[in-house]
Amino acid sequence: MYGRSTEAAVTMALAGVRVLELAGLAPAPLCGMILADFGAQVVRVDRPSRPAAASPHADVQARGKRSLALDLKRPQGAAALRRLCGGADVLIEPFRHGVMERLGLGPEVLLQENPRLIYARLTGFGQAGKYAKSAGHDINYLALSGVLSKLGRKNENPYAPVNLLADFAGGGVMCALGIVIALFERARSGRGQVIDASMV
Template sequence: MALAGIRVIELAGLAPAPFCGMLLADFGAKVIRVDRTKVSMAVDTQARGKQSVALNLKKPQGVVILKRLCLQSDVIIEPFRKGVMEKLGLGPEDLLKENPRLIYARLTGYGQSGSYAKSAGHDINYLAISGLLSMLGRSQEKPYAPLNLVADFAGGGLMCAFGIVLALLERTRSGKGQVIDASMVEGAAYVGSFMWKSQNIGLWNRARGENMLDGGAPFYETYRTLDGQHMAVGAIEPQFYQQLIQGLGLDPDDLPDQMSVSDWPELKKIFTEVFATKTLAEWSQIFDGTDACVTPVLSLDTVLTHPHNQERGSFLRDDRGELSPRPAPVLSRTPAGPSLSRDPLIGEHTRSVLMEYGFKSADIEQLLSDGIVECNEAKARL
């Protein structure tokens, strides 16, 4: 796999940092998640392929152990607010001084500088500050955050993983590590670069929800079917729009011009009425194999049954039967090899990881006795 041989220390966090770690693990990196002690259940639902070490960082000896792990690793992912790691003596200056090849990835909402650097926040806040939230939502309605995908995962975890891979690539030339300041605000804004760069071509010159790609256009919309499901329509180009009209059984001479914005509400009403006359299966049969850009809106439970997804193996099941997306993109020579085993228990690999990093058995037993580390091997075998 592409990242085989890369050691990553991921400090346990929520959403974006675990996703970043999972991306690296899927493509071959050895990712060790550092959990707190005295925690019964992990909140990381993206722990595929990771190992878990439980450390008590409230004790100096626990900090020493974490430092030792970092000094023998390639990457550290830390999701804390500005200043937390420095208070522990584990900031970039401390670690890079002893391990100049270390990639130190700092994944936060607002970044390492600026007036909000130490402020709490969530995806919706980062999306708001990025400027993107102002553009999301239906006409005459308040801004609407699309789950927590844009800032947490796209602008956060994915962009941080991209930064790590860039830093690893550059290290092959310089031999040096570096610090990655991954701000979810800036990551989200960067993902949305199209919004800024396309303003002068007329795509976003109307109010929110009244533009071509934000729900204003009848040919870029979702429609309810007879059986209460939905079809997605993206027939922008004239030749695709023509096939949409044909599939709907409408006469183009009876309809207003596709790009007559003032007629969009009426055209949307017509499409709504027509789509409601057939089931999702019936519409799928009509539009499959055409270039009308009309597709069924699949649920998380039905994506695996769609022929295209089946043929590509786009989704996989782990050994517990849970469904999740296959890692992307697909590499021809060094594809991802995602683990199909269950996620690790907190502290499940404490003993084996510490031994791998040079700790003696007697030292590990003493650390366990002193409450510096926790090991859940016995629980893992049940």
């Protein structure tokens, strides 16, 4: 595990919250890192082929997380994730629409097994609409939303921003906010829910 001491986590706002983060590109790791920074116990579920980061400098978004490798395409890997979700508070899922359902790990399955689970779906285009099954990257999301046209000088081509607006601000940060609000709501109702965070 990288990051702060376990003593610091005891006094943090999300101490005791158990999060499973399925490995993905920038938005999901940022979301998990934010939750870990506030004391959540975050376990990143990597693909078996993903090389482990040697230090927090190699993968800053691994800060404060533990990791394990599971092949979710194999029945044993999917079953292991289901068992882990049974004791988790939050699952962060960064795959395109339909991927988790094909693996037998969709929200209708996992929430039935753990009704308190907060199932956070973090995608480019959300779970519905003509782009739902499409892959994308920060520049695509900025262009489709119209934000890219506002970057640059008048009468010149737009330029891509240095920071990742859609991935980080629109994706990771908004998903983390949705998770915290869902945790607050669950404290009242006792029920989990599905969060559909899209970067567009």
